[in-house]
Amino acid sequence: MVYMSSGTSLSTTLSAGTGTGSSLTFSPVGAGTPGGAAHQGLASRASDGRLYAVEISDGQADVHLVVLDAAGAITRLGALASLAGQHGTVTGGTFGEGVYSDTYLAVVADVPDAGGRDVLLAVDIAADGTFAETMTPLYLPDGARLGDLAPSGGYLWGVYGQTIVRVDPVDGSATAWTLPEGTVGPGTGTVFGVAWSTGDGQLAFGSHTHGEITEIAVSDQASATPTFEVVARHSTPIGPQSDGTFVPSEEPAEIPAEGAPTIGPRQPSAPEIDPTDGNRFTGHGVPGDTIAVTFPDGSTSRTTVEQDGGWVVQPPAMDFVHGHLVEATATDLTGTTSETSCTTVDLFRAQDPVADDVGERQLTSASQRGGHQ
Incomplete structure (x- = not known):
């Protein structure tokens, strides 16, 4: 019909x-x-x-x-x-x-x-x-x-x-x-x-x-x-x-x-944070959301989730200690902020190459379409 x-x-x-x-x-x-x-x-x-x-x-x-x-x-x-x-x-x-x-x-x-x-x-x-x-x-x-x-x-x-x-x-x-x-x-x-x-x-x-x-x-x-x-x-x-x-x-x-449907936009999902050794911070979220990452020194860095769902934040100039807690939230276009995600700095973890990270995101983006890559 x-x-x-x-x-x-x-x-x-x-x-x-x-x-x-x-x-x-x-x-x-x-x-x-x-x-x-x-x-x-x-x-x-x-x-x-x-x-x-x-x-x-x-x-x-x-x-x-x-x-x-x-x-x-x-x-x-x-x-x-x-x-x-x-x-x-x-x-x-x-x-x-x-x-x-x-x-x-x-x-x-x-x-x-x-x-x-x-x-x-x-x-x-x-x-x-x-x-x-x-x-x-x-x-x-x-x-x-x-x-x-x-x-x-x-x-x-x-x-x-x-x-x-x-x-x-x-x-x-x-x-x-x-x-x-x-x-x-x-x-x-x-x-x-x-x-x-x-x-x-x-x-x-x-x-x-x-x-x-x-x-x-x-x-x-x-x-x-x-x-x-x-x-x-x-x-x-x-x-x-x-x-x-x-x-x-x-x-x-x-x-x-x-x-009947619930009225109004929902709270955005908390962002995912990848394991890190403190050299850079990456993760995944909803494209267009603003990610705010708060570091142990109290400073906050912000970035926007890319269309493929990935985000990257460079840390401030500080000396991280093994086990340092880092927090992240996502804010959507309505101004609604998610719950907080947390990760700890692992100084003994080898950092993934940037190129590998970019390549992985490109594959993820292509696979989202389904049926044509």
Whole structure:
């Protein structure tokens, strides 16, 4: 079943599409968003069968992650700290595959201090509805902008004009191919803000305004020369604020009252600290978190967790004693700080070469995608 959210920047309505081929028919579901609010980035999460979206109100100053049930009822999970105070515009969203299957991935435009690049916002959602956020720059081809995304083959796919773009969610890198004119509807430079994946390599794309969805079969998705074939076209609701998603089951799951998601972001996980002889301090954490390492002399050094999950801190100029205690915490984008992790200095431990550490992280980063290395 296909679901679409359509309307304006002040109000959107959820619609359910039934049927096959060009006979796909949409009917409204629920009462729509509260006055002055709109949904963007509608996405289906396979692990719980529910619909998720970003709810935008107050001129984009108030941005929340929400979940919708089969009747269109809306539950706010919490504010997205990364987007608070008009800190960017969400143009589309989806859930990924593999390690990203419980991660809501949204394209965010107009982010201050992003060097003019769009950004991929990753919202890792736990089973209880709490979540953590990270942001990764998108390295799109010159002039390209992405609206909605569709996951397939371990990548994210979007369309701009007559260009289809493949994005690697691990590092934000992108590759683009030109489609034959008219493949996905009119409009050179059109941002296609409606996208979903139906499985088996089939993706669907549509713009906000021309009311047509084009399904495309993509073969050899991980190769340098994938092939694209139009397999179907559908009429859909239109509006300046439109989005869509495919739900493998017949309808999104109900949200039982006793099992309603916990509101708000969760406390970040405490960082992992590797064994050390005091020459340098390394570990692992959630990409984007700020790591604060406190040393026996009372000084604190800070660093940001890299996209591969690793972090490195150089110690202060001090003489470590065998058994010295070193503490570390992680602070996420919401300003929430984790519990403290501890390690002790082992002066008899041989330090690992930096090159080995970097190589290990590169292998870890490549393996996160799954299915293409």
